[in-house]
Amino acid sequence: MSAIKSSQTIGQATSSGSDKDAEHSKANQATIAYRLLKQDIINGAYQPGDKLLMSHLKSHYEIGAGPMREALSQLVADRLVTAISQRGFRVAEMSEEELTDIYDARAHLEALITGLAVERGDEDWEADILGEAHKLSRVNEVNSPEEMLQVWDSRHKSFHRAIVSGCGSPKLLEMRASLLDQAERYRQLWLKQTVFSQLALEEKRQEHTELVDALLNRDKEKAKALMYAHILSPIAIIKGLLPTQSR
Amino acid sequence: MSAIKSSQTIGQATSSGSDKDAEHSKANQATIAYRLLKQDIINGAYQPGDKLLMSHLKSHYEIGAGPMREALSQLVADRLVTAISQRGFRVAEMSEEELTDIYDARAHLEALITGLAVERGDEDWEADILGEAHKLSRVNEVNSPEEMLQVWDSRHKSFHRAIVSGCGSPKLLEMRASLLDQAERYRQLWLKQTVFSQLALEEKRQEHTELVDALLNRDKEKAKALMYAHILSPIAIIKGLLPTQSR
């Protein structure tokens, strides 16, 4: 079992903003554990393939076995955890095949959604994209490198969210969100390389400019092509960073 | 609460063929309950909006509250059940908006996948499609109308599965399967109308023939367009059959 220096332990959970819960997110134990564990897996507190011991999880998240199982089986549905009956749970492995598959699927799906957004987006959609693009281009006045990573990632995500939100299909956006979650561990590898390289950042800035241009000109095919390439571009970098699986 | 005449109760579960479980599906209680309840919801044993009482579920599926919760929260992830913290679970509502959204998303996704399959499918893929198309066209020697519905649906699904399986992307196929599950309650309404109408069946047969033709000719754009239309066509019929929501 690898080193674990995960997030905080909770008393009754800070009521964060809106989340995936249907109504007001008055979370129960299972939901709390689900969120924490998901974050811990994405942030690498547990490594791919690590066994998730019930006894450890129970004490670490200060929770009973019932709700903990509930959280774990949610993460199985999210493909971040694998389960074998009677033998417990492990963190899902990462592999080059999965990386390729996820990014291929994401690129096609995001291009599809982008195309729909170009067809269906209204003026608010245009305005939102411009606003987010502007905020993303102005990620400078920050203190620590840590904060830089945080802020750039957050605004980059918002930028993409603004684009796809015009597609008008909640279901397609759900699918997209699911793939994004599955990609998150791979993305983290790429982020650290990209955000701290002026060259890489400049390249991304260029791609974003072209993309915004195509979107506002309602050039559907060009926007789709640019988006497709934009999503796929990190693959090469990530392949080089992928932890060699030896377990 | 509506009438319930669900499936059988289980001793230790018949070890069915391969399922979504990673390894050999030696199911635990939660998994068993998940499968049964999912079937019961899809087959209409519980109506949209019905409250799913813990006490009832426990006795009906002969299971404890813990595993039952686990099954329920899986179904929440599948969007077949909704949950409100401290207030329990209900069968997800059906609506015209959701119908439209699901079918729109399915049509776009299935067209996307079909396009990829045309590009990536090999000879086995072609052969498989031909085989399944043939089996589907020969749904005649059956006894009861009930069996007719069963057999036609099953072969129709196999036909589509054969087509999309050529796309080479497990993740896209997962997304597709998820949407198909969500569409299932709506599809059931359509099925009963279609399978027992010679006219409707003939129409479908025609669409399938054209589709197979485009696929084997590797005419990507035509195949995508046909698939898109094929998926969307049931919408009009289903809208007329949708239960009026009065709860």
Add this chain to the structure above:
DNA sequence: ACCTCTAAAAATGTAGATATTTTTGAATAA
């Protein structure tokens, strides 16, 4: 009609019992 209170119902959580798998180590065979 509109509160307030209270008892019943229901959801959620905990702890301990049970069943399964994995490990350990001694005995046996190569």
Add this chain to the structure above:
DNA sequence: TTATTCAAAAATATCTACATTTTTAGAGGT
């Protein structure tokens, strides 16, 4: 010596029964 088998022990996962908390619904009062 080294490998293999087997059985008991330990570790672990899973389930059930019970306890706690929260919501609901109705009675009574204003």
